[in-house]
Every structure is written in structure tokens, then in C-alpha cells.
Amino acid sequence: MTESKTTEKIRCDACPVMCYIADGKAGACDRYANHGGDLIRLDPLTIIQTGDQKLVPFLGDQGDQDTWDGDIIKGDRPFITAVGAGTTYPDYKPAPFIASQKIDGIDMVTVVTEGIFSYCGVKVKIDTDRHIGHERDVVRVDGEPIGHVTTSEYGSKMLSLGGVEHLTGGTKKEGRVTCDALLKLCNREAVTMLIGEEGHETEIIVEAGQPPIINGIRENLMRVGCGSATIGMFPMQWIGHVDDVVVVDDHITGVLSEHETGKQLNVPPTGIKILGRRSTSGRYFQVAEPGLGWGGTNIDDPLKILGPFNPKIAWEGLRLLMVSTTGEQYAYYELDASLAPQPKPIPAQLKASADLIAENCEPSVCSVLFMGGAGGSLRAGVTENPVRLTHSVKSALTNVTCGGAETYVWPGGGITVMVDVMDMPTQSFGYVPTPALVAPIEFTLRVSDYKALGGHVDHIVSIKEIKQDTARKVQKNPRVRDPLAISNYRWSKEAG
Ligand code: SF4
Numbered sequence: 001m002t003e004s005k006t007t008e009k010i011r012c013d014a015c016p017v018m019c020y021i022a023d024g025k026a027g028a029c030d031r032y033a034n035h036g037g038d039l040i041r042l043d044p045l046t047i048i049q050t051g052d053q054k055l056v057p058f059l060g061d062q063g064d065q066d067t068w069d070g071d072i073i074k075g076d077r078p079f080i081t082a083v084g085a086g087t088t089y090p091d092y093k094p095a096p097f098i099a100s101q102k103i104d105g106i107d108m109v110t111v112v113t114e115g116i117f118s119y120c121g122v123k124v125k126i127d128t129d130r131h132i133g134h135e136r137d138v139v140r141v142d143g144e145p146i147g148h149v150t151t152s153e154y155g156s157k158m159l160s161l162g163g164v165e166h167l168t169g170g171t172k173k174e175g176r177v178t179c180d181a182l183l184k185l186c187n188r189e190a191v192t193m194l195i196g197e198e199g200h201e202t203e204i205i206v207e208a209g210q211p212p213i214i215n216g217i218r219e220n221l222m223r224v225g226c227g228s229a230t231i232g233m234f235p236m237q238w239i240g241h242v243d244d245v246v247v248v249d250d251h252i253t254g255v256l257s258e259h260e261t262g263k264q265l266n267v268p269p270t271g272i273k274i275l276g277r278r279s280t281s282g283r284y285f286q287v288a289e290p291g292l293g294w295g296g297t298n299i300d301d302p303l304k305i306l307g308p309f310n311p312k313i314a315w316e317g318l319r320l321l322m323v324s325t326t327g328e329q330y331a332y333y334e335l336d337a338s339l340a341p342q343p344k345p346i347p348a349q350l351k352a353s354a355d356l357i358a359e360n361c362e363p364s365v366c367s368v369l370f371m372g373g374a375g376g377s378l379r380a381g382v383t384e385n386p387v388r389l390t391h392s393v394k395s396a397l398t399n400v401t402c403g404g405a406e407t408y409v410w411p412g413g414g415i416t417v418m419v420d421v422m423d424m425p426t427q428s429f430g431y432v433p434t435p436a437l438v439a440p441i442e443f444t445l446r447v448s449d450y451k452a453l454g455g456h457v458d459h460i461v462s463i464k465e466i467k468q469d470t471a472r473k474v475q476k477n478p479r480v481r482d483p484l485a486i487s488n489y490r491w492s493k494e495a496g
Helices: 062-067 172-186 227-233 260-264 348-359 376-380 386-394 447-452 490-495
Strands: 003-005 009-012 020-022 032-035 038-041 046-049 078-080 097-103 106-117 120-127 138-141 144-153 156-162 191-195 202-206 244-248 253-255 277-280 283-285 319-324 330-335 341-344 366-373 399-402 416-420 430-432 436-446 472-475
Touching (some): 009 032, 009 038, 020 032, 106 366, 120 144, 120 172, 120 202, 138 172, 156 172, 172 191, 172 366, 172 430, 227 244, 227 260, 330 348, 399 416
Antiparallel strands (some): 009 020, 097 106, 106 436, 138 144, 144 156, 253 283, 330 341, 366 416, 399 436, 430 436
């Protein structure tokens, strides 16, 4: 980092804003400050101790036992993350840290920088059946559009938030609000959003790693499957205890007696009539409107999806279970003499089947995946020949991590990465007021490969030379692959 001193202020050149910062003050992003005329990065550099095996003393080695603290970590392979590393600007300057160390006898280098991502956003997966908005509905925060509802996945609603169109393509306020919402989501903070048109909005509070709160109600379970799948999974709980089962689902409502499952298990027809669009045997679409009721529909009374029973087939006393895809809602009926379903107390065996459905549901959670493209400054900070870095990543010679967490690198051109923010150290993200998100990114590869792609080899320093006493040291996240493992590379498999 370079700085230009004026009489009172120093200039930060870590991003295009180029703040002049007075002594004792921080710049516009709160990441850099003027400390007695020195420009300092306010957050500590974060180092991951990747050797996570606990050392165990030999039995009988009393000397060791006396001094044993029981929790010594073999932290002999520190991984310098880009969290707190700082940025370089403009693009041609080498990354803040280009650190080398031997890994399993091989000279490796990690190029470390906090990237300024003008092209970035988050994909949010919300495990719920409940209707949060239609596909393409706008998602707003503080009245500003920050993204939209995108294609639902199995048991989950999906949001696509941020992106350059919202960060820079709208009004100044839209960009600022979008950046702030992305920053909070990536740093695992809660964000309140409104989805849909005025007067029909759904309020949803999203926080990474936590269940969503939809219109003030905390979601509990993620569905076990669609209605059809639920019929296929639990028939043995029902056969002999009930004559028909309907699993109410906004997407695919299942009916046991008509379903292939029921046919194979010799469940006789019951004359039931579902008010929906029949897809295939025992599978119905559009039985109701989407909503916050049973199985993601807008109904609280499941009988609303039934038409009259066929009098030629149905019989008085026919037993019917209706249950939602999470097993949280259930009702038991018996047909009266006029073949109308009458609610009855649910028999214990059928209650147990609803409980089993619920037991097989996973907890509902919001997942936030940061997605960004490594552009000019990032790649030029690694090599004078940026496209070679892209080729190296695509050839599995360079491992890309964000705060030490493994990333998914999208196929095709560029280095477009996606990472689960829960895999990263806390407070990994920052912002600059351009507006853009600041996210850590590291490129690790063999020194020989780094030389071959035209890397800034003159700036390589041994990891031992990097001042670590003021660094924040965190243990490797056990969910995450070791960012220094040589098994991350294609060549290690070819050699093996
Ligand atoms: S916004 Fe932050 S990084 Fe950019 S110049 Fe100002 S203090 Fe430096």
C-alpha cells in the first residue's frame, strides 16, 4: 500500500474512491484509517491454522502429561486468507501478499487479496414450502429493488440478489441499499425484505444459517419431498390403517389410492375427487393458489381441494388422512352416509405417520452464497498476463478459495466463483462506496506454475516473513476442504 501525505490528511489508494483521511479518522469504507500519518488496515489479517489434528501425548510420558493442555493444535500450516489483507489499486500492482511455503515437499504460493467486486451478488436458498413470491417478483429493501425471486428448487425458494444492474445500474440510493444488504447477508446478518407488489407483499427476514421468518412466523421444517414423493415414501405406515391418503402440496399433491404406489400395494379405488390439474396417476398440480397454508398452498382447510366422492365407488365410513408435506398439518376424516368427509380424532397410528414425515424433514435454513467475478484488478494483481490465471484455474493448476473456503468456479469464460458464506471466517466481507463489495480471494498454486503464468515472482515472500503476531488466528472450519491440500490439484492425482 502506498500513501500520499498532505499536511493533515493522507490519501488512501486502495480503491477508486481515493479518500483523503485525517489523522485518527477512517476512510469512507471504515476499512482503512490514518493512524498518526500511517495508513493502516483496520481489520486484522486472518490466518487459518490448517493442521487441525489434535496432538495426543504418548501414554506414560509423564513429562508431557504434566505440561499437556489437552488442546494443542498442529498449526504448522498456516493459510493466509485475504480477510483483512487489503486491496491494491489500480490493477497492475501486485496483490498485498504473495506468500510461499512448502506443502508436502512442494513449493507452493498463495496470492492473497481482498477483491473489489463490482460484479457480484448473492444467491439465497430458503428452505420452505411457503409462498414468498412469484418467480420474477422484485425483492425490495428500504423500498429499493435489490433483486428478484428466481426458479424454485426442491423444497426451497430461491432469490437472486445484487448484481451490477442494482449496484450501479439504478439510482444512487438503489446501489447503496443493495450494497448494504449484500454486505449484511454475506457477513451473516439478518436482512428484512419485502417481496411482491404493494398490498400483497410478503415480508421475509433472511439470515445465513438461520430459518427464514416469513410474515412474522419463523419457519420450522423443510418439506420431506413433494406430495407425490411423500406418498411413495411412507405407504407402509398407512396400509391397513386408512383407506386413502392425500398429501397436500402446492406443486404436486399426491393421492395414495390413485398413485402407482397404491396400485402396487393393492390399495383399492376410493372414488376421491381432487380439484386440480391431473398430471399422472395420483399426482395433481394447482390444487390451490400458493400461500402460507398447507404444503405451500393458500388453504387452511384441506377439504377445499376435494370434490364430491364418486357414489359408485366410495362408501360410508371410508377413512381418509390428509397431511401436508412437512407433516406439521394433518387431519383425519370418515365419510358419513351422504359420503361427506366428517372430521374425527386421528388414530394413534396415523398421528405417528404424520410425526414420521415431520421427523424426516430437515430443519429449514437460509443459505447465502456469494457469487462474484474476478476481474481486472484481481487477476492483474496475480500475474502480468491475466488470462493465463484464468486458464490455470480452469486447468485445475490453481485452487481458488475465498477466506480459505472452497469455491465453485463456474465453467466457461472468466473466473466466476460461488462460495457459501457459512464456510468463511466471520466478518469476511467489506464494501467500498463505489458501490461494490469487498470479498477475500486467494489463489494457491505451485511456485513453478506461478512462474509459468507470468506471476509477480519478485514479490513472493516466505510465509514466515509475514507479520503474524497481530493477526486473527482461526481454526480450519471442519466442513471445509483444506485449502493447502495438494489433493486440490489435478497434478497430484496424475502423480498418484
Ligand atoms: S473507500 Fe476505503 S479503500 Fe477506498 S479509498 Fe476510501 S478508505 Fe481507501
